[in-house]
Amino acid sequence: MRLAAGALRAWRQRFDFGGRDVAAWFPGHMAKGLRQMKESLRKVDCLIEVHDARIPFSGRNPAFQEALGIRPHLLVLNKMDLADLTHKAKILERLEQEGLKNVLFTNCVKDENVKKVIPLITDLVSSSQRYQRAENVEYCIMVIGVPNVGKSSLINSMRRLHLKKGKASRVGGEPGITKAVLTRIQVSERPLMYLLDTPGVLAPRIESVETGMKLALCGAIRDHLVGEDVMADYLLYTLNKQQQFSYVERYGLGEPSDDIESVLKRVAMKLGKTHKVKVLTGTGDVNVIAPDYPAAAYELLRTFRKGELGQVLLD
Missing domain, CATH: 3.40.50.300 (P-loop containing nucleotide triphosphate hydrolases)
Known part of the structure; x- marks a missing residue:
């Protein structure tokens, strides 16, 4: 699923890695x-x-x-x-x-x-x-x-x-x-x-955080070392940049989004990945159903690695 190039004009032109330290991932x-x-x-x-x-x-x-x-x-x-x-x-x-x-x-x-x-x-x-x-x-x-x-x-x-x-x-x-x-x-x-056969060996020093993120998306390191949330956000950024919008129909979003929280919320609700959360109110504790964002992020990454979100060239 692809949209016109103009649809991406107001979206992120670069990804904010937030000063993350790539050395900690490897x-x-x-x-x-x-x-x-x-x-x-x-x-x-x-x-x-x-x-x-x-x-x-x-x-x-x-x-x-x-x-x-x-x-x-x-x-x-x-x-x-x-x-x-x-x-x-x-x-x-x-x-x-x-x-x-x-x-x-x-x-x-x-x-x-x-x-x-x-x-x-x-x-x-x-x-x-x-x-x-x-x-x-x-x-x-x-x-x-x-x-x-x-x-x-x-x-x-x-x-x-x-x-x-x-x-x-x-x-x-x-x-x-x-x-x-x-x-x-x-x-x-x-x-x-x-x-x-030999064990996988990464370079002792990765040239940039973005290179590290690309390796992480492809499964070269364990997800938790980088964080499923930031990986899912970088994946969304990449899919939108390359106009790969199959995630929209797959998860029933209605239209492409550049906001990872809203996408993960929709993924969680669509797949029933929710959990009960206690909320303190003036009349006592109330249990509410909340999206399981980590589970939704993991689902997005898993689906991408199976090739079900389109063919992508990360470089």
């Missing part, structure tokens, strides 16, 4: 994961970096390139079904300007484009030095990325396609499912290829 507990990756490099022929297609330029960990960049590198932009890829050619052009020539968009839920991964990897490895691994007939590939971008989903998708086997790596809808560098997981027989 605790420095991920150095161990990066250290484990470095220790496993001698077994690795190539890196697959998985990132969210909704934020192709934001939030990728520069430490990956610094610490692991001596290996051939394929960037997989996953969850393509959730992203607005109208300007896909421009995205690829900008990434190439940043030195990323090998980029693939995927949807691991439906196995879209996943069959292209192994041919790309074999080409990359065959055209590069194998770092004292020339005698090995199998390929060993490390899968890296920030939390909750679909690393484990990619591994499982490849196993479905090439081995006709089920899950080998645990998948979850929130960050932190993969806790450590795992044992090698076979994903192909010909060529013989193994992948190493």
Whole structure:
């Protein structure tokens, strides 16, 4: 659902982050994961970096390139079904300007484009030095990325396609499912290829609060560290800015709104997310039904992450 561009003229042109400290959202507990990756490099022929297609330029960990960049590198932009890829050619052009020539968009839920991964990897490895691994007939590939971008989903998708086997790596809808560098997981027989799943590792310093918010919206960190209320407000700001108004019909608002409180109130009432609140009056306590704003904010975020509020490009 889209409206005329003029409808947004009087709405917010920028989002007020209120002086929030992004450092508090990203605790420095991920150095161990990066250290484990470095220790496993001698077994690795190539890196697959998985990132969210909704934020192709934001939030990728520069430490990956610094610490692991001596290996051939394929960037997989996953969850393509959730992203607005109208300007896909421009995205690829900008990434190439940043030195990323090998980029693939995927949807691991439906196995879209996943069959292209192994041919790309074999080409990359065959055209590069194998770092004292020339005698090995199998390929060993490390899968890296920030939390909750679909690393484990990619591994499982490849196993479905090439081995006709089920899950080998645990998948979850929130960050932190993969806790450590795992044992090698076979994903192909010909060529013989193994992948190493790794824990999601965020950059120790995020470049801006807005980048942090984009990562949070995509589920790269736990919601409570940022606050569901401010995330829902930033989501509303983004949807309106991109003229994605499907939330209006979905929650029965009547018209688009730039006021998060009124939107959350409507979401709560529509879905029955309410609770009783005691109100002190002159004649005693009275129980009234009030909207559950945190539950409504969580519902808005959950619906967005399922792709039910339209395809969005946050960058």
